[in-house]
Amino acid sequence: MATQKVTIVGADGKLGPSVLDELLASGKFQVCVFKRASSKSKSEYPPSVRVVRVSDDFPVDEVADALKGQDALVVTITPYLTELQKRLADAAVKAGVKHFIPADFGSCDSQDKKVCELAPLYGRKADVRQHLQELSASSRHGFFWTSLVCGHFFNDDLHLKHIFLEDGRADVFGDGELRASTSTLKQIGRATAKVLELGASEKTKNRVLYIQSFCVSQNQVIAAVERAASTKLKVESIDAQKFMDKWKPKADEGDPDGAEELIWALGTLYANWEERELSNNLLGLSEEDLDEVVAGILG
Template sequence: MSSAPLKNIIIAGVTGSVGAPILRALPDEPSLTIIILTRASSSAKFPSHIPVKKVSDAFTLEELTAAFTAQDAVIVALSTTPITIDDIAFRLIDAAVAAGVKRFIPSEFGTNNLDLRARKLVLRKAKESEGGLTWTSFSCAFNPAKSGNFLGIDVKGRKATIWDSGKSKFTVTTSSNTGLAVVHALLSPAESANKQVFLSDFVTSSWEIWAIEEKASKPVMKEPRKKFDEGDYNAVYILLALSFVGDVNVGYDFEKEQLVWNQKLGLPKVALDEVVKEAIELVKSS
């Protein structure tokens, strides 16, 4: 397997909660050359010093292949809904293979939830390329300070909901460390090749953060689960939120599983009180 440096990087989805911190971290590494991939219809504003390549909203295989040509790595940070529509995820992988991309980072940021269909395709494409294409997936949980009312914690309204026992442990990774982890993994291509990278700044529970109102998650999950099964992929957000804090063992305690890469990637340590302080400051400034 080649350990050649990954220098030319193209990233899609830079305006989102995952893509934005990755984009902030990438330019700090002088050995990397960055390009932003975006839809032609997008009105988003990007840093003037970073080149932008535009494709149609259809994300055709031909357009993506042309955009990925001469790129060493493709980072997909598109949100869950657009990536699942019209098989865009699969066209992104096919385009990376066709363009001769060395490293593919799929839009699987969050939990231990690498899409089995997409993963199977990536694994097959990587095997067929005989080392030409490699992949890295990041399981980083999330940053509650920037997740709105994701955990049922309303800092501004000074209230919170504790689901079930409130003792279920889950991993928290700040957005800044997520961005750094992607950069450091790109700088260590051999070590991070074909690996699922687990990140964890700390592990906590709802009770350790704030306890006011208690609810059972099972009855609440029925409706969004029904919507998701019927094809409403926006329902995945409430399902993910409840699976973090409810009494559901879905493998979000990465430290317990001894999977964490933070030290290996040289990430700075972050504590719960720092994230809580950041959340309060964000609310005050909003």
């Protein structure tokens, strides 16, 4: 049976609103949002969206009760809440929900052992996926998961790409020619809606799907920013290994800047999904135009 009733947990973060918008735009789903009781984030959704308040620690029995009758659960919460995601998955199984999309949406591939070693965040995503896999294997009602890996969120602040427009400069690794897959939030929302539409197919069942808006080099992005802002940036080359040697220990200590810098590097150096199996065609996703997207971001 087609997926109709979809619950989102984390609809009010960076990614969640785009997922919510695209699920509604598809016209195929009845959408429900779970919000933790203490949530202070905005709660203005279209009238068709049902909102359910859940205790802050998302107890399995309470969440399972609230999920009864739902077909799918999409999780777009802040990525460090591994145990919370596992509880959500346990509750989904208990409630008979079939399809689970975890908070992967990675800049990097959480199936890549090297990436997981360098940035523990991806090990956490792999840990959640392992739990989902075990639940799927023991499920009697056909529970399955699909993860989306999208590369860096392209809409993120230009500073996160080391483009400092106000200072007229940018950094690149090496010669800046290495290409990486990256996605706009809208494209990720569209991909999520398509995955839910496809439901339990051989291509989506317990699979990690790689998507992109485009696969571009740092030089291409900088050139697009220069065109959109009618400016010329001074580009400095930095050594990738030295950069990671500097930031990895800080990331390991829990320093958020360290984690951000490390993930910028990994998602720039190890994120070319065209070298893997890209799922854009499967999901009916067109590539986007880099200049148009950059112009939209710079307003």
